[in-house]
Amino acid sequence: MIQTLTESIYINGKWKEVESSQTQVIYNPATLEPITEVAYGGAQETKEAIDAASQAFSTWSEMTGRQRSRVLYKASEFMRKDAERLGKILTREQGKPLNEAIGEVKGAAGFLLWYAEEASRGYGEWIPSSVKTKRMLVIPKPIGVVGAITPWNFPSSMITRKLGPALAAGCTVVLKPSPETPLSAIEIVKIFEKAGMPAGVVNLVTGDAEAIGKEMLSNKEVKLITFTGSTEVGKYLMRESANHVKKVALELGGHAPIIAFEDADIEKATTLALGSKFRNNGQTCICANRLYVHESIAEEFTNVLKEKVLQLKVGSGFDQGTDLGPLISENAAKKVQAHLDDAVQKGANIVCGGSKWDGDLQGYFYPPTVISNVTDDMVVMREETFGPLFPIQTFSDEGSVIQKANNTDYGLAAYIFTENTSRTLRVAEKLDYGIVGVNDVFPAVPEAPFGGIKQSGHGKEGGHHGMDEFLEKKFISIGIE
Structure with a gap:
């Protein structure tokens, strides 16, 4: 018998008792062994959490920024020390x-x-008036209760990227973590509790994703839904939010290209490409999904990349030297295989990988795979794989490769490898993406805005821009004599 985690739903400063009949099992994707059971909450628990957040909002929002910051400082320090x-x-x-x-x-x-x-x-802002008898100012006010929905691929950082600015702005939050990875969310809430977060400011509901989400959408007290996940779900949230004209902040799917120009430093560029594609086993929204290499360096680039990929170690995340752990689920592994099968059927060559992983563990492992001779009609060049499959296509001129890179409904991140300053600026400006990395494939940092355009979402996380999502701007006009 696995142990049930009794502390997995947190409402109004208290952990809710769990009934054994209302739990879900959490599995280790590397071994397929059960880890624990957590509470399977639904609409009722979500409503209770929203009520608690609504009641706490007036007190938390009226505190000074310095008062709120003290709690965030403590939580940050506790988290860092317990990393x-x-x-x-x-x-x-x-x-x-x-x-x-x-x-x-x-x-x-x-x-x-x-x-x-x-x-x-x-x-805020003081606006110089064109009328002598008016004084005008704009003040920021927290939007209210926030429903935060986070994914499984970064179960810690995706939470703090949403809770950090929301709490700093004066909002209160109901957090719904991914059903696959609730344990990190539970620990983060415990850290906030330890840091002295007032009751009701941060609430956690694990369980039925559909029921929790529907209550967030239908409850008038929730003023903003902030979500990271698939474009399909993001569109659903937008449609349903319209019923109450809720604000939505969405970080959705991507289809990131890397463009390696003829003047790229091949040693550096292949290392960066490797890091982008195979970090978290390709399960990141900003990882490279398409690699365009100038035809003059394609053979050397591919050979160097192949040698580096062959050195990657696949296995349990707890084993020394592991570079790639498992995929999150059986369906994730099947999707990678389906994209590879489609590409090979249409003429792609397997440079390395592409066969069944021969390790001892029973989890959802897939070997890092590189393919060449790739064409635009292949699924891997049109859809996000979210796994360790790296397609290489050659190009001959700058204009055509920019057109190919932009030929997608997505616009989250794109990358350029070049040593030419003029090209850096020229191409970066022409790429239709919210984030462009130049000789840099790890652009996400707390101090800079992160977010996409087109069907990759809207709104920003990170930097001072991240606060804007959680603030309303109130205009005050004062008549004077």
Whole structure:
């Protein structure tokens, strides 16, 4: 018998008792072994959490930014000091290598630190009037109760990227983590509790994703839905939010291209391409999904990349030296295989990988795979794979490759490898993406805005821009004599 985690739904400063008949099992994707059971909450628990957040809003929002920042500072410090333990929990439920998991936890703490600092900087605006008898100002006000829905691929950092700015702005939150990875969310809420977060400000509901989401959408007290996940679900949230004209902040799917120009430093570029594609086993929204290499360097680039990919170690995230852990589910592995089968059927060549993983573990593993001779009609060039499959296509001129890179409904992230300053600016300006990395494939940092355009969503996370999603601007016009 696995143990039921009694502390998995947190409402109004208290952990809710769990009935054994209302639980769900959490599995380790590397071993397929059950880890624990957590509460399977639904609409009723979500309504209770929203009520608690609504009641707490008046007090929390009226506190000074400095007062709110103290709680965020403490939470950030507790999280940073406990990064190794939290990283082990993350690896157990999500599968990524332990060093990546610890790095994610530290990065998540960094978002709390940044917004602890930003909490005191919710500046307003004084507008010079064109009329002598008027004085005009704009003041920022927190939007209200926030419904935060987070994914499984970064179960720590995606939470603090949403909670940090929301709490700094003066909002209260109901958090729904991914059903696959609730354990990291539970630990983060415990950290907020330890840091002295007032009751009702942060609430957690694990369980039935559909029921929780529907209550967030239908409840008038929820003023904003912030979501990271698939474009399909994002569109659903937009449609349903229209009933109450809720604000939505969406970070959705991507289809990121890398363009390696003829002047790229091949050694550096292949290392960066490797890091982008195979970080978290390709399960990141900004990882490269398409690699365009100039025809003059394509053969050398492919050979160097192949040698580096062959050195990657696949296995349990707890094993020393593991570079790639498991995929999150059987369906995720089937999707990678389907994309590979389609490409090979249409003429692609397998450079490396592409066969069944021969390790001892029974989890959802897939070997890192590179393919060449790729054409635009292949599914992998049109859809996000979200796994360790890397297609290479050659190009001959700048204009055509920019057109190909932009030929997608998505617009989250794109990358350029070049040593030419003029080309850097020229191409970066022409790429239709919310984020462009130049010789940099890890652009997400607390101090900078993160977000896409087109069907990759709208709104920003990170930087002072991230606060804007959680603030309304109130205009005050004063007549004077």
